[in-house]
Amino acid sequence: MARLFRESRRDSSHSSSSNGFLPPAAAAASSSSALPSPFPDLGIALSAADLREAAYEVLVAASRTTGGKPLTYIPQSSAAAAPPASPASSASSASSASLQRSLTSAAASKMKKALGLRSSASSMGVGSPGSGGKAAGPPRRPATVGELMRVQMRVSEPADARIRRGLLRIAASQLGRRAESMVLPLEFLQQFKASDFPDPQEYEAWRSRNLKLLEAGLLLHPLVPLNKSDSSAQRLRQIIRGAYDRPLETGKNSESMQSLRTSVMSLAGRSHDGTSDGCHWADGFPLNLHLYQMLVEACFDNDEGTVVDEIDEVMELLKKTWVILGINEMLHNLCFTWALFNHFVMSGQVDIELLSAAENQLAEIAKDAKTTKDPNYCKVLSSTLSSIMGWTEKRLLAYHETFNTSNIESMQGIVSIGVSAARVLVEDISHEYRRRRKEETDVARSRVETYIRSSLRTAFAQRMEEADSKRSSRNPTPVLSILAKDIGDLAIKEKNLYSPILKTWHPLASGVAVATLHSCYGNELKQFVAGLTELTPDTVQVLKSADKLEKDLVNIAVEDSVDSDDGGKSLIREMPPYEAENAIANLVKVWIKERVDRLKGWVDRNLKQETWNPGANRENFAPSSVEMLRVIGETLDAFFELPIPIHPALLPDLTTGLDRSLQLYVSKAKSGCGTRNSFMPQLPPLTRCEVGSKLLFKKKEKPQNLQVRVSQNGTTNGNDPLGLPQLCVRLNTLQYIRGELENLEKKIKTCLRNVESAQADITDGLDIKFELCQAACQEGIQQICETTAYKVTFYDLGRYLVWCTIKCGTVL
Known part of the structure; x- marks a missing residue:
């Protein structure tokens, strides 16, 4: 005690102090200021x-x-x-x-x-009275x-x-x-x-x-x-x-x-x-x-x-x-408890012994509070404990800011004295509690749960700000993806550092913490999903991060509640699923619909311009079919490149849409060539004859009727879309499409095996068939073959007979 024997007379002027109990020497040495006095002002x-x-x-x-x-x-x-x-x-x-x-x-x-x-x-053998020593000594x-x-x-x-x-x-x-x-x-x-x-x-x-x-x-x-x-x-x-x-x-x-x-x-x-x-x-x-x-x-x-x-x-x-x-003894216990706690605060919260001593004294106060109804004592007890509780709660309601690995040892004592003060205030002073005592309110558990939820919400808000600051041109990662990782790290820190201490008063401390984090992140994710209009890489990354975070949080909650009475059901009910996969599926379905609608529009536009020219390529089929299959292949590649974990689940939606697009192409391709009935010759009108009547035949009526059929069924030049070469191109095109369907099916199975979420046996028993297109091709090929046969038989040969009639002037 270096200042014990300074002989300089202390100034007796009565300087005021804001709290009244802080010794100047201690104030100079302490790292924290004293608490305000809990006692009423003297006025x-x-x-x-x-x-x-x-x-x-x-x-x-x-x-x-x-x-x-x-x-x-x-x-x-x-x-x-x-x-x-x-x-x-x-x-x-x-x-x-x-x-x-x-x-x-x-x-x-x-x-x-x-x-x-x-x-x-300072008391261990230092400068005891009469020991002698030099003036420069202690x-x-x-x-x-x-x-x-x-x-x-x-x-x-x-x-x-x-x-x-x-x-x-x-x-x-x-x-x-x-x-x-x-x-x-x-x-x-x-x-x-x-x-x-x-x-x-x-x-x-x-x-x-x-x-x-x-x-x-x-x-x-x-x-x-x-x-x-x-x-x-x-x-x-x-x-x-x-x-x-x-x-x-x-x-x-x-x-x-x-x-x-x-x-x-x-x-x-x-x-x-x-x-x-x-x-x-x-x-x-x-x-x-x-x-x-x-x-x-x-x-x-x-x-x-x-x-x-x-x-x-x-x-x-x-x-x-x-x-x-x-x-009396009760007032002394109260004053001494306050002094112990106040000096712990003034020590910069490093003298844990003072905190422990205050907690021991608080146990005596709890006994005193049960035995007295003195209004003055209850008044100052309430004021003192409220001051202690207010100080502790200011730190515990945001304990992630207050405690870390360097001072975590003080957290146990601060929680203990804060909870003890709350228990005395509620159980021994609160008349409201006495009226509702039948409910068996667990004050300690309730307060600790409040600390956990408040502190985690505060920590979450801080992580939100940090995640926003981390995103930059050099780090284009979406904010919610950064936040998901930070929240996962926060949950691990909570589980390993804080929950072991808080479990003393709340057996499901970790579960409550992760449920709070789950709710906080869920609110942000809900707003994010509500604003989505299309599937982008950032969107998929955010939803995948959310799904991973949810699984991690749920695992912690389940582990923490294994021994609880309800097996953790109450906590799980607090954690409604994010349904990130559903959100991804809905966005992918929108993406598929856009691609399929775009393909259908392409079919309509290109078939109107298709000439079915046999000289367009060596294979003698329509260029539009080649282009359509190329677009379909690109659509499949784009689908399997989507960074989603649910390709197998959404593949049927895509293949169905593509199958309908191919069916549309085939249907339009065959619909432009007519049917066999288009080339069926008209039967002559029935003639009523009587006995003795003579059949009159007008020579030029037949060529006129045939000319009408020709005008109805096509022209005679080389660009006739219903000419034999054009019909053959249509036929070749449908056959080409039907042959390529098998290649598309193989391509899909290969892509499925290579996706990130694929399992070894993912394609076993998988039946991928473009059934609508297959049926349409089969029907179209049959229809074009019949049409071609009828056209050759009744139209092309008929036109030859008309030529002969005109040339020879008679009908054979």
Whole structure:
């Protein structure tokens, strides 16, 4: 404790502090600021320094000897310099024996053991009293408990000397009177004058502090509530206000002092039962808690922030103030728990022992809360636990930001104390809980589940921002694909790092975490799918990433819930499928429909331009058929190049569409060549004949009728689409298409074996047939053959007969 014996007098100006309990040395050394005080505000301008000095006065007064011997003041420096066992020192000790008790650096603290605290390094054989040593060595430790308390409470030696002188004077004039029967601010105001202080400003500050203490303890926060018509209270209020404006005469026989004493003693002598002979000026709520908290702070080393090794002796002294401050065991447990937790926070959350000690003390508070219904206690208990719970939840509701591998060991304690505080607040204070207790609410599990869901949502939002920032021209990966990978990594981290800790309070911690992540990603994926209009590589990549992520999350949830009562059914119900495969299938079906519709349009356009010219190629079939089969082959290649895992499932949709397109081509190809009926000659009209009638034959009617048939069935030039060469081209074309169907079927099976998701036996038993096209080709070939035969027989030969008739002039 490097600052214990700096001889420079501390400035007694009463600088204010935002929280009231943070020692300046500790504040300088700590990496985190202290928490705001959970105790109600006093409503008066009493700074931390004011309260600390007042608490020290109470401590010294409560620890002094009450015997009949006059008390003699001995400065602390002299007492510390004297050997502890010196008879002269013992004889001249005017203060309490407890204050002057010597400290032993190696003494084991029972209280530290009970709290699970180790002895600090500074006490292990460093500079014990009387050991001697060079001036440049480590600063020596206090020789007595009283000196330790003075140093811990940062009271200067001059101020300590003045307090002890004042107590000696009071004891000399009121021999045998106990400290709890005095109003210390009143007695000090009467004992000291401006000449007792180094300068008038310090005296004025001191005098103002004592007047404010009287106002706070007797008017603002009295033990027994005041009546509005209480004359003593009105008179005291007037005296204090007047004293702020002009100096108050503090002589023993001055009228103003007598009036002040009368009013103060009248108010301080009141009690609930009317039988108390003590003075109640510092035991009103919450003034007593503010004063006692200053004393509790002395239990923590000013520099290191750890509990002092002399905690047992310090606690003995603190208990002596209980009667003056109206403190009991329950209030002490509450104040000490808060101090332990507050110092853990000020340590930068690295002193896990303080957190563990606070948790142990909180167990005592839980017992106390079940046995008392005191409204003031319940009020401050609720405020204190709410402050602890608020601090812990601020970190646990986003524990991915708070904890990592370097500080994960503190998470167990923080969760434990946060859950314990919540349990006390809900089960022992909440009236609402008592009314609904039949529901058997599991407070710990409920809070931990809240922490998990909140933290994972926060972490997910952060990963979203990071994924968006990762996408760039150099990394064109879709954001949701990047996010899926990051969320998968986050789920693994949650499972391995955080869930083992949280399982203490929630057996399905991992399952709840992945269910939350599944929901968060699902919401983003749903918006993405709703905006899709076509199948793109980015779309397929996102949906495949989502499918993989879902499988990973579900596996973690199933593993985590194997031993649960319902086998994890409740968690799985929270994870509705993404249906990424369905989304992919729907988009592929749209893609197939677009390709098939495009092919049908191509068939319509190209067959209108087809001339069926036998000289178009060596094979004597239509070029449009070659082009159509090439387009179909490209469509199949494009389909199997799609980066999807469900080619076999969607292949029937594609082959059916292609089959219908081929059927359309064949149908249009055969429909343009007519039927056999188109070339069937017309029968002559029936002629009614009678016996003896003569058959008249008009020579030129027959050629005229044949000319009509010729005009109906085609022209006589070489471009006749129904000419024999054109019909043969159509016939060859259908035969060529029918032959290529087998090649298409082989191509499809080969592609199926090569796709990413293919299995070894994927084509076993697979029957791929272009049945519609096969049937259409068979029917078309038969129809064209019949048409050609009829055309040759009845049209081409008939045209020859007409030529002969015209040439010869007769009919054979």
